[in-house]
Amino acid sequence: MEAVNGVIRKRLHSEVALISQVSEYIIAAGGKRMRPALLLLVANALGYRGTHHHELAAVVEFIHTATLLHDDVVDESDLRRGRSTANALFGNAAAVLVGDFLYSRAFQMMVGIEDMRVMRVLADATNVIAEGEVLQLLNVHNADVSVEAYLQVIHYKTATLFEAAARLGAILGGLNEAGQERMAAFGRHIGTAFQLIDDVLDYSGDEEATGKHLGDDLAEGKPTLPLIHVMLHGSATQAALVRQAIEEGGREAFPAVIEAVKDCGALEATCVFARQEAEQAAALISDLPASIFKDSLLQLCSFAVARQH
Numbered sequence: 477m478e479a480v481n482g483v484i485r486k487r488l489h490s491e492v493a494l495i496s497q498v499s500e501y502i503i504a505a506g507g508k509r510m511r512p513a514l515l516l517l518v519a520n521a522l523g524y525r526g527t528h529h530h531e532l533a534a535v536v537e538f539i540h541t542a543t544l545l546h547d548d549v550v551d552e553s554d555l556r557r558g559r560s561t562a563n564a565l566f567g568n569a570a571a572v573l574v575g576d577f578l579y580s581r582a583f584q585m586m587v588g589i590e591d592m593r594v595m596r597v598l599a600d601a602t603n604v605i606a607e608g609e610v611l612q613l614l615n616v617h618n619a620d621v622s623v624e625a626y627l628q629v630i631h632y633k634t635a636t637l638f639e640a641a642a643r644l645g646a647i648l649g650g651l652n653e654a655g656q657e658r659m660a661a662f663g664r665h666i667g668t669a670f671q672l673i674d675d676v677l678d679y680s681g682d683e684e685a686t687g688k689h690l691g692d693d694l695a696e697g698k699p700t701l702p703l704i705h706v707m708l709h710g711s712a713t714q715a716a717l718v719r720q721a722i723e724e725g726g727r728e729a730f731p732a733v734i735e736a737v738k739d740c741g742a743l744e745a746t747c748v749f750a751r752q753e754a755e756q757a758a759a760l761i762s763d764l765p766a767s768i769f770k771d772s773l774l775q776l777c778s779f780a781v782a783r784q785h
Contacts, residue, residue, distance in 0.1 A: 479527075480512055483534040487581060494566070498574040502541055502562050508783075510670065511536045514776065515641040518659055521761075521769035522649025528589055529648055536641050538582040539602060543609070543637075545575035550613070551696055555689055593647050601640035608632025617697035619719040623704055630671040631664065638667030658760055662773075665757035669780040672750035675700040676743050679734055682784065694733055697725035701749065703733075705742035714740060750781045 488499045512533035519529040545562055547553070549571050554564040563571035579602065586598050611629045615621050642663030646656040678693045679702055693700050699722050707715045714736040721729040737743060754777040764770045 477509065477513065477516070479530040480509075480516070480533045480537070483530050484537060487534060487538070487585060490577065494570060495574055495577050498545075498562050498566050498570055499541075499578065501565070502545060502574075503537075505556065505559055508785075509537065510666075510776065510780075511540055511637055511641045514638060514663060514666070514773075515645045517769050517773050517776065518642050518645025518662075519648045521764050521767055521773060522646065522651060524645075524648045524650070526648070529645065531585055531589065532594065532644050532648070533641075535582045535585045535598065536637060536644070538578045538585070539598070539605075540637055542575040542578040542582070543605060545571045545578070547609070550609070551692070553692065591647070594644060597640050597643050597647070601636050604632050604636045608634075608636065612698070615699060617723050617725060619699060619707065619722040621699040621704065623701070623708075626699065626701060626704060627668070630668060634671040634674075635664045635667030638663040638670070642666075662757050662760040665753045665760070666777060666780050669750040669753035669757070669777075672701060672746050672753065673781055673783060675702055676746050676750070677784070678702075679737050680743055691727055691730040691734075694721055694730055695725055695727050697722050701746045702737050702742040705745050706733075706736050706740055709742075709745075710736055710740040747781065754778065754781045 484503055488496060488503065490496050490499070515533045515536055516529055544556065548556060548561040549563045549568045553561050555561060561571075562574070566574075582598070586595055589595075608629055608631070612633055615625070615629060639660045640663070643656050643660040646659035651659065675693070678690060678700065689695075694703070703718050703722060706718045710718070717729065717732055717736055721733050757780075758774055758777045761770060761773055764773075
């Protein structure tokens with residue numbers, strides 16, 4: 477990760493001062509770096525000993541950071557990772573345009589690897605992520621979103637980049653097509669578990685630990701899995717409350733919605749779903765040779781569902 481951070485610092489450079497300022501602000505905010513870590517661990521678990529994994533891990537982090545910049549503008553967010561969002565500090569225009577810079581810099585970097593498989597994986601992933609963003613936008617204030625439709629959104633929007641990171645590690649590690657698909661599925665399951673726990677933390681987390689406001693999803697009218705669970709399994713009164721809260725957005729109903737979410741076991745049900753995803757991920761790497769990297773991948777499966785931030 478130190479090598480990746482070195483690549484990130486070097487590649488963030490721009491003669492345009494505002495680009496460097498905004499880019500460094502958002503990267504310096506830290507974050508869990510799970511996606512680049514996933515790529516590094518998979519490559520190392522498969523015996524890769526070159527340096528392309530550092531460059532590609534930085535590419536994955538740039539793509540992720542670009543999506544965060546754009547997300548915060550779309551969601552009108554003002555807090556991320558415990559700090560003011562870039563759009564709150566520098567304005568929406570700067571956040572969007574620097575996000576564009578990070579996307580294009582990521583593609584400059586991936587071309588340097590000179591491997592068409594790598595470019596195809598990342599080009600496809602960024603396209604699917606964009607589709608996921610639009611799908612989520614279409615679902616805002618829609619209380620009739622099904623579990624299947626919601627899972628499609630988080631697969632596209634979140635799990636796709638985890639999937640791409642794991643597939644890239646498999647490509648660098650020399651796996652055949654079947655092996656690459658297996659590792660991609662591993663990443664997809666971890667990414668899904670990760671997002672489901674994000675959904676849970678939006679109703680039960682500690683704001684200081686998560687670095688963002690509780691209830692942001694509800695305020696934006698986003699129908700996440702805990703809310704869908706209430707509408708499917710809660711009482712008629714609870715279902716009506718949640719439906720209205722999704723359709724109207726805002727924070728006025730948040731205390732009552734939290735009570736309904738907890739009362740009908742929606743958070744526990746979402747956690748069970750997340751654990752199942754993590755268990756499927758762990759099963760997919762059971763045949764990897766023993767190593768500290770395999771152990772770390774298994775720990776990553778556990779962290780995805782046990783985390784409190």
